[in-house]
Amino acid sequence: MRAILCTEFADPPRLSVAAQDCPAPSAGQVRVRVQAAAVSFMDLLMVQGRYQMRPPLPFVPGTDAAGVIDAVGPDVTGLQPGNRVICSDWTGAWAEQRLVAESQITPVPGGLDLETACTVRYAYGTAHYALVECARLQPGETVFVSGAAGGVGLATVDLARHLGARVLAGVSSPERAAVALSRGAEQVIVYGPGDLKAQLMALTGGRGVDIGVDQVGGEVFGGLSRAMAWGGRLLPIGFTSGSIPSLPANLPLLKNYALVGAFWGAWSQRHPEPSARADRQLLAWIRAGQLRPLVSEVLALEQAAEALHRLGTRAVQGRLVLRVV
Template sequence: MKAILCASFADEPQLQIGETIAPTPGRHDVEVAVHAAAVSFMDLLMAQGRYQMRPELPYVPGTDAAGVVVSVGAKVTRFHVGDRVACGNWHGAWAERMVAPESSTVPLPAGVDFQTAAAVRYAYGTARYALVTQARLQAGETLFVTGAAGGVGLAAVDLGRHLGARVIAGVGSRDKAAVVRDRGAEHVIVYTEEVLRERIRSLTGDRGVDVCLDHVGGDVFAAMARSMAWGGRLVPLGFACGQIPSVAANLPLLKNYSVVGAYWGAWAERHPRESAAADEALMRLVGTGELRPHVGRTMSWENFAVALGLLRRREAQGRVVLQVLQPGQPLNGGSS
C-alpha cells in the first residue's frame, strides 16, 4: 500500500510517499480504508522527535483518520465490513489503510463526511476530557482557552459554548479572531498584542477565570497562574511555545485553585470503554449540528509538507485534513 513514511526525526521532518506493507489487524482491531486523515501539532512533534514517544523508524505518521471498514479482528463486535467510521491510534493514519483498536473507532452519523469526521476524535476527545472529566466545567463559568484557533483549541471553544460556559479565546494574531468568535467565543484576546493579565482582569471584573485550558505554556501559562478565580482549574494541555513552565505553590494555595493535567491519549488507553462512549457521544453531537468542527484546509495527501508547514508557522485555523482516497477509488497495490 501507499503511505507517507517518516525515515528520520528532524526539525524539518523527513517524510515522503512510498510503499509499505499494509498493517494486519489484531483480534481487537479494525482495519480501515482511509479516505481522510487529520494533521495535528502532535503529528509534527512526533516527526521531529520531540514528542513523549518515538515510534520505531520508519513509521507512518498521523493519529486520526476516517474511512470505510475493510476487515475486523475476531473479537470485534461493534463494527462490520463496509461501516463508515473515524478511528485513531498513536500513528498510522497517513496511509491507504490504518489499523486501530475497536475502542478508538467510532461510527459516523449519516450526515458527517469523512473530512469532518477525521477532525473530531483527537481534537474533541481531548477538549471533552479536559473540560468535562478533569476541569468539571459548569454552565455559567468563565473558560479561557489559549491557542484557541488550533484544532484542540477551537474544539474547546465549541464544546465550552455547548456546555454553557462564557468563553474567552486567546489567539496569537488578529486574523484568527473571526473563527473563534464563530465557534462561540464571547471575547478574544490577542496575547501577542495585549497585556494578558490586565485584559483578563478587565473581562472578569478582577475575579479571574474559572477554567483555563493552556496549549501555549511559557509566559502565557505564567500569566494565567496569576489570573485564576477562587476554586478555579488550570489545565495544561501542551507547550506550543517550546517552554515548559512551572508554578509557584503559593499561587494555587492563595486562591484554592487546582492545576490538573489532561493527557487524553493515555487516559483513553487506560479507560477504553469510557473513551469509546465519549467518542460516540461527541460524534452524535456533530451529527446533529450541536458541535461544529472546523476544517480550515483540505488538501491532497501529496501536499503533506504544506500541511505541516501551516502548523509549524502557527497559520492553521481548526483542523488541516489530508484527502487520501476518494469514494469508490480502489487501493493501489491491494493489501501488499
C-alpha cells in the same frame, strides 16, 4: 498501499511517499481503508522527534483518520466490514489502510462526511476530556482557552460554549480572532505587550477565570496562572510555544485552585469505554449542528509535508485534512 513514511526525526520534517503492505488484523484489531486523515500539531512534534514518545523508525505518521472497515480480527464484536468509522492511534493514519485496536474506533453516524469526522477524536476528544472529565465544567462558569484558533483550541471554544460557559479566547494575531468569535468566544485577547493577567481580571470583573485551558505554555501559562478564580481549575494540555512553564506553588494555594493535567490520548487508551461514550456524544452533537468543527482546507495525501509546514508557521485556523482516497 500508499503511505507517508518518516525515516528520520528532522526539522523541517523529511517525509516520503512509499508503498507498504498492510497485514490482516490480529485479535482485537480492525483494518480501516482510510479516506481522510487529520493533521495535528502532535503529528508535527512526532516527526520532529520532539514529542514525549518516539516511534521506532521508519513509521507512518498521523493520529486520526476516518474511513471504512475492510477487515476485522478475531474477537472483534460490534464492528464489521463496511462500517464508516473514525479511529485513532499514535501513528499510522497517513496511509491507505491502517490497523487499529477495536477500542480506538467509533462508528460515524449517517449524514456526517468523513473529512469532518476525522478531525473529531483528537481535538474534540481533548476538549471534552479537559472540560467535562477533568474540570467538571458547570454552566455559567468562565473559561479561558489559549491557542484558540488552532484545532484543539477551537474545539475547546466550541464545546465550552455549547456546555453553557462564558468563553474567553487567546490568539496570537488579530487575524485569528474572528474564527474564535465565530465558534462562541465572547471576548478575544491577542497576545502582545499587554499584561494577560490584567486583561483577564478586567474581563471577569476582578474575579478571575474558573477554568483555564492552556496549550501554549510559556508566558501565556504564567499570566493565566495568576488570573485564576477561587476554586478554579487550571489545565495544561500542550506547549506550542516550545516553552514548558513552571508554577509557583503559592498561586494555587492562595486561591485554592487545582492544577489538572489533561492528556487525552493516554486517558482514552486507559479508559476506552468512557472515551467511546464521549466520541459518540460529540459526533451526535456535530451531526445535529450543535458543534461545528472547522476544516479549513483539504490537501492530497502527498502534501503531508506542506500541511505540517503550515502548522509549524501558525498559518492554519481550525484543522487541515489529508484526502487519502
